[in-house]
Amino acid sequence: xxxxxxxxxSSLATALxxxxxxxxxxxxxxxxxxNRLVSEVASWYEKLRNAMELSDESVILKNxxxxxxxxxxxxxxxxxxxxxxxxxxxxxxxxxPDNSIPQSFIGKTAKIIDLYLELKHKxxxxxxxxxxxxxxxxxxxxMSSEISIFLAPNLDREAMCNFMYHILKDSVxxxxxxxxxxxxxxxISVRKSFAKDDLAFLRFYLFKQIFPNLNSSNVSSxxxxxxxxxxxxxxxxxxKLKEKIxxxxxxxxxxxxxxxxxxxxxKNNISSLLEDNNELGKVVIETCAxxxxxxxxxxxxxxxxxxxxxxxxxxxxxFLVEGTYDKFKYGHIEWTSFIINIVIPPILMIIAxxxxxxxxxxxxxxxxxxxxxxxxxxxxxxxxxLTLTLNPPKKWSFLSFxxxxxxxxxxVLSFGLILWILNKLHFSFVxxxxxxxxxxxxxxxxxxxxxxxxxxxxxxxQGILTPLIDILFLPIVKVGMKLTDGISQINILIFxxxxxxxxxxxxxFSFFEQLFSxxxxxxxxxx
Numbered sequence: 201x202x203x204x205x206x207x208x209x210s211s212l213a214t215a216l217x218x219x220x221x222x223x224x225x226x227x228x229x230x231x232x233x234x235n236r237l238v239s240e241v242a243s244w245y246e247k248l249r250n251a252m253e254l255s256d257e258s259v260i261l262k263n264x265x266x267x268x269x270x271x272x273x274x275x276x277x278x279x280x281x282x283x284x285x286x287x288x289x290x291x292x293x294x295x296x297p298d299n300s301i302p303q304s305f306i307g308k309t310a311k312i313i314d315l316y317l318e319l320k321h322k323x324x325x326x327x328x329x330x331x332x333x334x335x336x337x338x339x340x341x342x343m344s345s346e347i348s349i350f351l352a353p354n355l356d357r358e359a360m361c362n363f364m365y366h367i368l369k370d371s372v373x374x375x376x377x378x379x380x381x382x383x384x385x386x387x388i389s390v391r392k393s394f395a396k397d398d399l400a401f402l403r404f405y406l407f408k409q410i411f412p413n414l415n416s417s418n419v420s421s422x423x424x425x426x427x428x429x430x431x432x433x434x435x436x437x438x439x440k441l442k443e444k445i446x447x448x449x450x451x452x453x454x455x456x457x458x459x460x461x462x463x464x465x466x467k468n469n470i471s472s473l474l475e476d477n478n479e480l481g482k483v484v485i486e487t488c489a490x491x492x493x494x495x496x497x498x499x500x501x502x503x504x505x506x507x508x509x510x511x512x513x514x515x516x517x518x519f520l521v522e523g524t525y526d527k528f529k530y531g532h533i534e535w536t537s538f539i540i541n542i543v544i545p546p547i548l549m550i551i552a553x554x555x556x557x558x559x560x561x562x563x564x565x566x567x568x569x570x571x572x573x574x575x576x577x578x579x580x581x582x583x584x585x586l587t588l589t590l591n592p593p594k595k596w597s598f599l600s601f602x603x604x605x606x607x608x609x610x611x612v613l614s615f616g617l618i619l620w621i622l623n624k625l626h627f628s629f630v631x632x633x634x635x636x637x638x639x640x641x642x643x644x645x646x647x648x649x650x651x652x653x654x655x656x657x658x659x660x661x662q663g664i665l666t667p668l669i670d671i672l673f674l675p676i677v678k679v680g681m682k683l684t685d686g687i688s689q690i691n692i693l694i695f696x697x698x699x700x701x702x703x704x705x706x707x708x709f710s711f712f713e714q715l716f717s718x719x720x721x722x723x724x725x726x727x
Contacts, residue, residue: 209474212366213575217470219359220463231299232306234291242292258396261295261352266344266400269313273340279310279317290351301351309347315414316343322423330427338403338430345404357395360460365390367574368452372445372586384409384436389449394456399437406433441588448586454563454656455570455582461487462571474575481568488564491656495558499653503553506645507546525630537631544635545642552646556653566658611675644680 209217246264268289272282284306290296320339324332369386384406391397391405410429411422422429462483466473473480526534573580615636622632 207576209575210578210580212363212578216359216363217463217474220356220467220470230303232287232291232301232303233299234288236298239292239294239298242289243294246293246295256396256398259398259401261290262344262348262398262401264290264293264295265347266340269344269347270340273313273317279313282313283307283310286347287351296351305351308350312346312350313343315416315419316346318416319414319419319423319426322420323426326423328427330430334430341400342404342407345401356460356464360456360463361390361395363574364394364452364456367580367582368449370579371581371583372448373588374441375587375589377590381436381439385439385442385445386449388436388442389446392446393450393453402437403433406436440590444588445586448583451658452582454658455567455574457656458484458487458491458567459571459574461491477572480571484568484571485561485564488559488567488656492558495653495656499553499556499649502649502652503549506549506642506649521630521634525628529628534628534631537625537627540625541631541635541638545638548639549642549646553649556650558653559657563657567656570658607675614675640676640680642680643676647677647680 265286268286269282272285287301287306287309291298291301316339320335323330323335323339328335365387368390369383372382372386374382374385387409388402388406391402395401397405407429410432411418411425414422462473462480463470465487466483473483526538570580570582573582618636618639619632622635627635
């Protein structure tokens with residue numbers, strides 16, 4: 201490490217540290233309490249339900265809130281009738297510890313629900329080009345996002361998002377578009393890469409940027425301007441250059457992930473720590489080592505969830521499609537191809553996971569150097585400026601034509617090799633289609649897990665075999681990405697759980713909780 205430095209913090213870093221020093225004072229008032237037995241059963245149900253969705257941990261609470269609201273508001277309802285059951289369900293499922301949510305939050309949650317219900321009713325009653333389905337979807341997403349943020353605020357994460365945005369916004373330049381659009385794209389990329397926001401959260405945060413303080417006095421104005429807001433949000437989320445900006449921003453996230461952890465774990469002595477480069481360097485290296493170790497756990501959990509997702513989805517899919525086809529054509533199920541179809545893709549995912557490696561000490565030293573830059577320089581340069589053109593001049597060349605042919609050839613080679621092997625194993629065309637379908641999905645999920653394993657890697661290089669692996673597997677991964685999104689949208693098991701199982705289950709949970717509460721009251725009468 202180097203000698204201590206007296207170089208002051210930058211103005212942005214000073215503001216970030218001041219937010220980090222803020223200590224939250226817990227509210228001393230009656231809290232929501234639930235029965236432990238009911239909570240135990242409900243939490244296991246919730247774990248099973250979440251295993252069917254490949255969502256990041258940062259959006260699981262919001263997704264649960266959205267799911268509960270959708271069910272409870274399906275046949276109409278108000279904030280007063282919905283808020284308390286919603287919060288109790290969240291405590292049942294252990295999204296929050298017992299006796300941690302103040303009872304005053306019931307009324308505040310009810311106000312949020314009623315506010316967005318009012319906005320929805322105004323939108324549905326006025327002439328608009330937006331369908332009822334779109335309005336219901338967006339309002340439900342806004343409602344669940346705001347309740348999630350209200351119940352589980354993360355000031356440190358929001359401060360770091362803001363800090364990261366201001367550090368990176370001038371490192372991106374779009375030659376033929378406005379500064380405002382470029383800033384919005386960097387903001388979206390920061391929220392996707394650092395905060396791990398999904399589409400619902402992105403829509404919500406963009407809405408809050410355009411209409412920051414929705415309340416009962418301006419809800420009519422929001423309804424009046426909602427269609428133009430909707431179009432602007434969709435324009436930004438489907439921007440032509442969004443992926444290039446996202447990849448650029450994502451490559452800078454390891455620095456901010458580690459800095460966030462250092463600020464959080466050393467909140468009490470952060471000022472003295474940042475003044476001593478030797479001590480700060482030691483802390484950064486130690487933090488990186490802990491994060492690398494944590495990556496292994498996250499990768500393992502991601503693999504388990506992905507395998508459960510694949511098995512549950514595939515068993516149902518295989519029985520419905522492949523089983524039906526075999527019965528119709530052969531009079532019985534071809535168990536050999538059936539079992540291979542179910543077992544092989546998850547096994548391949550588990551095998552591939554053994555080749556996923558975590559970063560080393562050199563990576564930690566690079567992160568430390570970049571952290572010093574963002575803390576002490578007013579205009580840090582973490583990476584070369586990304587210069588883009590929205591409408592580049594169209595050029596046709598023989599070389600681009602050759603590359604296009606090669607890309608098409610990789611598709612033929614990758615999928616052709618799989619189909620050739622399946623033909624040798626005497627798979628029917630239906631069994632082949634199902635196998636290819638899920639191999640593509642597994643390939644994408646494995647690739648996605650590999651990205652998670654490198655979430656703390658800066659300046660990631662290529663190995664000797666990387667080009668060959670890209671040629672063979674990238675086409676399959678690209679197809680798998682599209683198919684995974686499709687599965688998530690039409691997963692039959694999710695529909696069954698949400699509308700046929702969850703509602704009666706939660707009704708039973710509520711009945712037993714009230715029964716146990718009643719019995720407890722009778723027991724107290726005997727004392």
